[in-house]
Amino acid sequence: MLPAFGWQAVLTRWEFAPVVTVAVLAVGALYLWGAWRVGRRHPARPWPWWRTGLFLAGLAVVVLATESGIGTYDDVLFWDHMIQHLLLIMIAPPLLVVGQPFTLLLHASRNPLHSWAKRAMRSRVVSFLTWPPFGFAAYVATVVGTHLTGLTGLIVRDPVLHDAEHVLYLVVGYLFSRLPDPDPGPRAGDAGGHVHRAGAGLRGPGHLHRRAAAAGSAGPGDGRALGRGDHVDRR
Numbered sequence: 001m002l003p004a005f006g007w008q009a010v011l012t013r014w015e016f017a018p019v020v021t022v023a024v025l026a027v028g029a030l031y032l033w034g035a036w037r038v039g040r041r042h043p044a045r046p047w048p049w050w051r052t053g054l055f056l057a058g059l060a061v062v063v064l065a066t067e068s069g070i071g072t073y074d075d076v077l078f079w080d081h082m083i084q085h086l087l088l089i090m091i092a093p094p095l096l097v098v099g100q101p102f103t104l105l106l107h108a109s110r111n112p113l114h115s116w117a118k119r120a121m122r123s124r125v126v127s128f129l130t131w132p133p134f135g136f137a138a139y140v141a142t143v144v145g146t147h148l149t150g151l152t153g154l155i156v157r158d159p160v161l162h163d164a165e166h167v168l169y170l171v172v173g174y175l176f177s178r179l180p181d182p183d184p185g186p187r188a189g190d191a192g193g194h195v196h197r198a199g200a201g202l203r204g205p206g207h208l209h210r211r212a213a214a215a216g217s218a219g220p221g222d223g224r225a226l227g228r229g230d231h232v233d234r235r
Helices: 007-012 018-041 049-067 078-098 101-108 113-121 124-129 132-147 151-157 159-177 213-217
Strands: 193-197 230-234
Touching (some): 018 049, 018 101, 049 078, 049 159, 078 132, 078 159, 132 151, 132 159, 151 159
């Protein structure tokens, strides 16, 4: 029988979840490798350290919500169960979004991975999934569907559905959190290189990222055509 829930239980009642641990370590390691690679390739404009810190903080929140005492008591105390949901859908995703992992992927990668990632981010499917109205609708549908329908009882009784719910919260929370601070990915450039800027806006389906074509013709030292956050890599 579990003792009374409190801060001590949160910090001491940890339950190891291999899938969560491996996934978090893998994602964190890849992110750090990408940030290191950008710093090595662009010493004058390294990847912002604060984005790295916030992204890692988001991963830490995922671990806290699923493996600490909060995860241990989530099927015992309803209010603790709801705290876990808030952490996964409202706290961790914004931290991950501000970390801009997909923009980092484009900054750090080379062809053919860079070209494949750029095509994927410009696809119709991704354009629709990252369309703000879809993110809002998915958020509302997820919150209502997992709390005010018959799915609630099924999720509580089935560990697989419970884990799937956690993944759903992270994904939907990420899409919803992109509304104020999108992670746009690639930008249009010339045929000889790629230009992308962190923190640019999102307009709707079919328009993930657009940039004046003139920016692509500027050299790395031409500050008139490129913003401070842009990187131009010639292949």
